[in-house]
């Protein structure tokens with residue numbers, strides 16, 4: 001039976017190195033090779049075991065060198081660079097790849113890259129565009145995580161049927177924990193403009209606006225608490241990545257900005273009119289909408305069974321909660337720190353079933369924790 005054994009990852013940053021770690025830990029892939037324009041990233045990826053060896057890519061007269069022969073042996077090539085350079089990289093390497101090789105990418109936008117690649121791709125190469133809906137504001141291999149793809153929605157926007165190769169990639173991604181979703185490149189780009197790109201631009205705009213106020217009074221940043229931190233984490237994302245994302249999806253992002261500006265203007269006029277009932281109605285409707293989101297879908301794991309636990313500030317406070325649940329055989333599918341204060345904070349734990357949530361609740365209440373469940 002045909003299997004994907006040797007994988008080449010181009011761009012061993014956050015996504016590329018996370019994928020390397022995951023493939024080595026959870027699949028039967030025998031060798032992961034990595035290429036990056038940044039030597040430091042290659043060194044880190046080797047150190048953390050995200051790749052086994054460096055892959056070299058040489059163009060022009062050196063393209064048939066011994067190192068380049070490694071490209072011929074790859075069953076799968078993953079492009080994990082900023083979207084702006086993906087099509088050029090495909091062009092650079094495709095002549096050295098074997099017939100029937102699968103190429104995929106993890107870029108955050110799809111249409112522009114696909115349109116460029118379509119016209120230039122060798123016919124015997126199977127290109128399957130992808131986008132894992134998981135990540136972090138930390139870029140580079142130092143942020144890599146073998147579990148990044150676990151239970152994460154992973155969109156594929158296949159171009160051709162691919163003679164069974166498509167299934168090989170799907171099986172591999174399922175082994176690293178991804179939940180596959182298939183859609184057209186256009187639909188993908190339209191949805192992520194709302195679900196991912198607008199939130200990023202908003203987070204950046206918020207930091208920018210508050211930063212402007214801080215120029216006049218720097219105490220602003222001393223007063224920013226959880227609300228500001230929670231809504232701006234993603235503004236620390238890599239500027240190169242986000243420039244490429246925005247330029248490759250500008251029409252859908254601009255539609256979302258326009259919709260958002262209208263919504264913001266509604267708030268502005270309610271304030272101008274000191275319309276208390278109008279404001280209440282708006283906040284009330286939005287609160288219900290926000291509460292509904294995890295129930296409707298948080299990734300593909302729905303509904304969500306969650307507990308928010310108050311914990312005090314002492315060493316191993318989180319460990320005490322998680323190990324008492326672990327000892328009872330209760331699996332935590334997601335965990336997050338909601339608030340960190342000097343005297344303590346709040347922890348959000350998610351379970352897969354209502355029964356596990358109930359059992360966890362009983363254990364923690366017996367141990368004296370205060371918690372709310374949903």
Ligand SMILES: NC(=O)c1ccc[n+]([C@@H]2O[C@H](COP(=O)([O-])OP(=O)(O)OC[C@H]3O[C@@H](n4cnc5c(N)ncnc54)[C@H](O)[C@@H]3O)[C@@H](O)[C@H]2O)c1
Nearest residue numbers: 011013014015036037038081082083107108135136139140
């Ligand atoms: N960060 C996220 O949350 C996230 C999530 C899903 C998808 N993505 C997408 O995944 C891709 C990678 O993002 P990331 O967060 O891993 O970024 P990253 O900056 O951590 O990694 C990108 C890597 O590509 C390398 N690179 C850049 N240009 C190159 C070139 N021409 N040749 C070889 N290597 C090159 C960089 O040196 C870096 O190591 C992007 O297309 C991004 O849109 C990111």
Ligand SMILES: O=C(O)C(=O)C[C@]1(C(=O)O)C=C[C@@H](O)C=C1
Nearest residue numbers: 108132133134135136137196234
């Ligand atoms: O930083 C995070 O938490 C992310 O998951 C990043 C995020 C997102 O907007 O959800 C950002 C861009 C990617 O294309 C996919 C994921």
